[in-house]
Amino acid sequence: MSVETLSSNFILTNTTGIFAFPMDMKMIDQFILGGAIASLLGFLLLYYTFQGKKKSNRASMEMQRDEYVKNSQDGECQQEIAGNTEIIIVGAGVAGSALACTLGKDGRQVLVIERDLTEPDRIVGELLQPGGYLKLIELGLEDCVNEIDAQRVFGYALFKDGKNTKLSYPLKDFHSDVAGRSFHNGRFIQRMREKAASIPNVRLEQGTVTSLVEEKGTIKGVQYKTKTGEEMTAYAPLTIVCDGCFSNLRRSLCNPKVNIPSCFVALILKNCELPYKNHGHVILANPSPILLYQISSTEIRCLVDVPGQKVPSISNGEMAHYLKTNVAPQIPVELYYAFISAIEEGNIRTMPNRSMPAAPYPTPGAILLGDAFNMRHPLTGGGMTVALSDIVVLRDLLRPLHNLSDASSLCKYLESFYTLRKPVASTINTLASALYKVFCAxxxxxxxxxxxxxxxxxxxxxxxxxxxxxxxxxxxxxxxxxxxxxxxxxxxxxxxxxxxxxxxxxxxxxxxxxxxxxxxxxxxxxxxxVSIDFRRRDEYVKSSEYGECRPDDTERTDIIIVGAGVAGSALAYTLGKDGRRVHVIERDLTEPDRIVGELLQPGGYLKLIELGLEDFDAQQVFGYALFKDGKNTTLSYPLENFHSDVAGRSFHHGRFIQRMQEKAASLSNLSLEQGTVTSLLKDNGTIKGVQYKTKIGNEMTAYAPLTIVCDGCFSNLWHTLCKPKVDVPSCFVGLVLENCQLPYANHGHVILADPSPILFYPISNTEIRCLVDVPGEKIPFISNGEMAHYLKTKVASQIPHELFNAFISAIDRGNFRAMLNRTMPAAPLPTVGALLMGGCI
Structure with missing residues (x-):
């Protein structure tokens, strides 16, 4: 009914009433006024009653982050300090616990909410591959496999039709401690939880997360029930969901397509030994594989794969019958009786094997990790390796970020996580799927x-x-x-x-x-x-018994770095930030003036972010423009999945190095000294330090457990540590163009000229670097005018017309320089106590 109809009926009714029941106007006014007030109060009462019911039906009250968060102990409300919790982690399994330790050690304020903090009892997640153990070392968590009776694993034994073969891990190039590890999953997780809980800025709480708190498309935190049933809400700029394969939150953050190709039937064999000690055993049985490995010094885990989602019933004895009649005859004879005994003990458990490709919905304020995000068949034991590798990638991405509060920008930045994880994740996922299919009868x-x-x-x-x-x-x-x-x-x-x-x-x-x-x-x-010629090395390495040496200062210096160019300065700052006591010796600490090393690709800029060195002034570069025979095309960097700040950078080389040297010198545990290193100190084949001349000519000696040589392409020390085979295919002639603009702004320009390419890129707001490549080691003389003539007659005609006049002006100014372009393959001579880096390797 329309508003007009309602009004007409109201007037008609009142008019009829007035004529039927005569009243004085004062009484009528009182009734009208009273009715209006009563109607208004009734409307307000109904509105607030309805709103109250609506709120009471919610799982828990959502509050603004800077107001109140319900206290999980006594149910009272306490004021939360703004920014107190930076990251919420949902789940404290392998991924959640490892991530909490890692982020906590980086100084993040972390809240971990785990459904059950008692020791879990799972039948998978018990075999960590060597690659996963290396990631554990990288995260500083390798001690979590200590004191849990973990067994070292050196490879696999493969059995088929009475034949077998041993497949050892290729570990010869690694430290003796590097190997696979097998253990009780629950013990491993408890060790990581204990380590996380020992970090003051990490808080572990038992509770069940019921939902993510969303506001305008951004995840602001989580709603959860505490152990005592209290409804709680917690807020943080970033929520990381690691609640495992049964995740009830993943649908908000990805498109889960879960496949269950088979189920594992698990037993524990006792009082027996595997045919190949410290090896996982895979039996290519019929219809599908059987996996055996040690999980303690007295127990062997047996996982029987049963294709499909339905398995024989355990309760009515069908499973025991299936295992005895179908599986037992295919078990190696050394394990047969222990397998039968395990069946008769009745401690048989099953678990569906899930696989799920990663299909995330990039969501501001939240990200998925672990089995909640990506699963593969557990036959190959790659799940923990992928999870730990993902944590390393995520840690390195988050490290440079001091403020996580800009959810939209953070989401775009973290989209690179999905790209960076692919090499490891896709390889292990594909292998797991393929091997399972191949190994099934x-x-x-x-x-x-x-x-x-x-x-x-x-x-x-x-x-x-x-x-x-x-x-x-x-x-x-x-x-x-x-x-x-x-x-x-x-x-x-x-x-x-x-x-x-x-x-x-x-x-x-x-x-x-x-x-x-x-x-x-x-x-x-x-x-x-690269075989070592000790006689030649001895010519270059000065023994520490010669010359005057100052007292051994090994205890005061961890690492000596020779050279403070790009590699040396960046390395010094990185090691210094990690707490190392670093001594850098650089030949000349004034601002260098080079014509190369001025263009940093986007991949290099990402590494700069990772090292915390991205804060310097430069021109953004978004790709290349290619020119040939009057035609041109642009080649843009594929940056759409990265934060808007990620691009190439071009700059004055010397200014960039000076900025890094300043940052390095600002660290209290780092000393930057001007001096020329003349030789390395050798004692019984080990490099103990360096001899160098100071700026004023004093002969000095410095000692450290490790010396890293980064003294560039003109290194006088590389013959000691490598076998240099330097090739000089061409030379660059460098000019600076002024008062002009490139045809394509913020792009490097490559002209496919005759006889070789010409390169242009901006190095400041007003300057463009031009590098003319001249094949061979000999170039026209600069001093007698040959070079200017060559550039005007041979090169200028091939320059884009927008840059022609500026190119001629640069030649006329005469400020052009030449530099040899060197190539040298890495051919190190592995040397105890020393290492090469940068242009000198």
Whole structure:
């Protein structure tokens, strides 16, 4: 009914009433006034009653972050200090606990909310690959596998049809402590929780997170129930959801497509030993694999894979019958009786094996991690490696950020997390999925042949097993290597089907052995080229017994850095921030004046952010413009998934170095000294320090456990530490153009000129660097005018017309310089106590 109709009825009714019941006007006014007031009060009463009911139906009251947060102990409201909690972590499993420790050690104020803080009892997450252990070391959490009876794992043993082969992890280039680890999952998690709880700025609380608090599309915090049932709300600029494979929050932050290819049936075998000690054992059984590994000094975990989502019932004895009749005959004889005993003990448990690709919805204020974000079949034991690798990536991204309050900008910045995690995550995920499919039996002859081919390929040993095992272990998570071995196995398997020879394995294996061994031989030749010639080294390394030395100051200096250019200054600042006592010796501390080292690519700028060195003035560069024969095209950097600040940078080289030297010198534990290092000090083959001349000519000696040589492309020390093979393919002639603009703003310009390229980029608001490449080591003389003539006659005509006049003016000013362009492959001579970095390697 319309407003007009209502008004007409009201007037008609009142008019009828007036004529039917005569009253005086005063009485009528009182009734009208009283009715209006009563109506207004009734409306207000109904409104607030309705609103109160609406609020009471919510899970808990949402409050503004800077007002009140309900106290989990006594239910009272306490005022929360603004900015007190920076990060909320939902879940304290492997990912959540490790992340809490990591962020807490970085000084972040962290609140961890975990559903159950008692020791978990899971049947997976018990095998940590060597790559995961290296990430644990990187996070400073390697002591969490101590005192839990963790067992070292050095590789796998593969069993099929009565045959077996041992696949060892390629660990020869790593420290002796690096290996896989197997353990009780609950004990490992409790150790990490204890470590997190010991950090003053990390708070662990038991509670169940029921929902994320969202405001205008931004996650502001979480609502949760405490252990005692209290409804609580907590706020932070960033919420990280790590609540595992059963996550009830992931739907808000990703598009979960969970697949359950199989289930694991778990037992614990006792009073027995594995055929290969300190190795995981994989039996290529029928219908699918069986996995065995030690989880303590007296217990072996057995995981029987059952395809599909339905498994035989445990309660009515179907499972025990299935295990005894179908599985037990395929168990190695050394474990058979222990397997039967474990079945009869009845402690059988099952768990669905989930896989879920990462499909995030980038959401301001929140991010997913761990199994809540990405899962793969647990056969290969790669889950913890991916989670720990993700934590390292996220830690490095967050480290330079002092303020997390700008949720929108933070969300865009953290989108790079999804790109940076891909090499490790995609390699391990793809391998897990592929191996599970290959290792399962099938009625299809081709698939069974591929299964046999995979077993035989790995049994070949050497590079045929080292490559796949390096991928499996997380030591070499390179997608290209994965593709190579997939193709090798596939063609090897197809060849077995196609070639009707008595021994096809030898023919196909020989073919791939040739291809792979060729690359291996080249690598070995490169290694042979860096063999150490001690007599030549002794010419360059001065023994510490000669000359006058000041008292050994090893206890006062951890690291000596020779050279304070880009590499030396950045390294000094980085190590100094980590608390190292660093002594930097630089030949000349005045501002350098070079014509290269002025263009930093976006990848380099991301590393600068990671090191906390991004605060300097420069020109942003968004890509390249390519010119040839009057045509041109622009090539933009693919930056759409990165924060708006991420781009290339171009600048005066000397100003950039001076800025880094200033930052390094501001650290109290770092000394920057001007001096020329003349030699390295050697004692029994170990570099103990350096001899150098100070600015005023005094001979000095400095000692440290580690000396890092970063003295650039003209290094006088590199012969000591590497075998330099320097090639000079061309020279750069450098000019500075003024009072002009590039055809494409904020782009580097490359002209495909004759005989070689010309490069332009801005180095300040008013200056453009021009680098003319001249092939060979000899160039026209500058002093006699040959160079100016060459530039005007050979080069100027190929310059874009927008820059032509400025180019000619730069030549006429005569301020052009030349520099040799050097290339040198890294060919280090591994030396105890010393290391090369930067242009000198």
């Amino acid at each position: 099938s009625p299809n002859q081709a698939r069974n042949e591929m299964r046999q081919a995979c077993f035989d390929y790995l049994s070949l040993g050497g590079i045929f097993s080292n490559g796949p095992v390096a991928l499996l272990s997380g030591l070499n998570p390179r997608p290209l290597s994965l593709v190579l071995h997939f193709f090798a196995v596939a063609i090897y398997g197809v060849g077995r089907l196609l070639l009707p020879f008595p021994s096809p394995k030898r023919v196909i294996a020989s073919l791939f052995a040739f291809v792979l061994l060729y690359s291996f031989q080249r690598k070995r030749k490169n290694n042979e080229r």
